[in-house]
Amino acid sequence: MLQPSEYTYNGKSNSPAPNSNPNNQTKTVGTPIEQATIGRTLVIKGELTASEALYIDGRIEGKISLPEHRVTIGRNGSVQANITAREVVVMGKVQGNIDCTDRVDIRSEGSVTGDVTTIRISVEDGAVLKGGVEVRSGEHKHQNKQQIQQKPAVTPKPSATEAPKAMAAIASA
Numbered sequence: 001m002l003q004p005s006e007y008t009y010n011g012k013s014n015s016p017a018p019n020s021n022p023n024n025q026t027k028t029v030g031t032p033i034e035q036a037t038i039g040r041t042l043v044i045k046g047e048l049t050a051s052e053a054l055y056i057d058g059r060i061e062g063k064i065s066l067p068e069h070r071v072t073i074g075r076n077g078s079v080q081a082n083i084t085a086r087e088v089v090v091m092g093k094v095q096g097n098i099d100c101t102d103r104v105d106i107r108s109e110g111s112v113t114g115d116v117t118t119i120r121i122s123v124e125d126g127a128v129l130k131g132g133v134e135v136r137s138g139e140h141k142h143q144n145k146q147q148i149q150q151k152p153a154v155t156p157k158p159s160a161t162e163a164p165k166a167m168a169a170i171a172s173a
Contacts, residue, residue, distance in 0.1 A: 040076050048081075056092070067101065075109060082114075090127075097131075 035053040038044065042058035049065045057074035062081050064071060070087040073079055077092035084099045090110035098104055100118040108126035115132040123129055 038077075073110070088118075 035055055036050055037055045038058040038060065040057050043061075044058070045061045047063045047065070048054075048060060050069065051066075053070045053072070054064070054066055055072045055074060056077040056079060058076070059078045060081050064079070064081050064083045064085070066085045068086055070089065071083055071085040072089040073092040073094055075091045079093065080095045082096045082099070083094070086100065086102045087105075088098050088100050088103075089105045089107065090112055091107045092109075093111045095113045097114045098112065098116045098118070100116070102118070103120040103122070104116055104118045105122045106112055106124065106127040106129060108124040110124075111128040113128075113130045115134070116129070117134045117136065119136050119138055121133060121135060
């Protein structure tokens with residue numbers, strides 16, 4: 001049996017009927033955050049770099065480098081690697097050092113075995129952290145960025161007239 005359509009072609013309307021519920025709120029959707037995902041069954045051995053956020057639910061062995069982005073190790077994730085990132089969230093297991101330019105968050109079911117260097121750190125009750133922790137100040141972060149952006153100083157070359165002067169000083173001595 002045919003049902004009447006929401007759209008009518010009788011000349012009155014060519015769009016859906018308006019919602020008569022005034023309490024129905026419209027949700028606005030922002031731009032989704034780009035994030036790569038490594039699934040449960042995926043195993044990667046080697047160096048991993050990316051220019052987007054990364055969610056790991058599989059196994060990684062090697063090195064992870066995302067200096068401007070977030071790395072999230074999911075509940076099923078197992079990482080045996082040194083991690084360099086802006087932000088790291090650990091819900092699974094990490095064996096390796098974490099070098100973070102902003103924040104490390106170790107959730108209650110997370111485990112980290114290795115040294116952590118960061119500006120901010122959060123360790124929930126029940127989380128495991130075995131290793132050293134170095135918490136840098138925010139000023140250190142800004143100084144590093146300025147040093148990277150500045151070009152190295154160039155030592156001036158001695159002029160052609162300085163060499164004969166030096167030779168004359170040695171000869172008179």
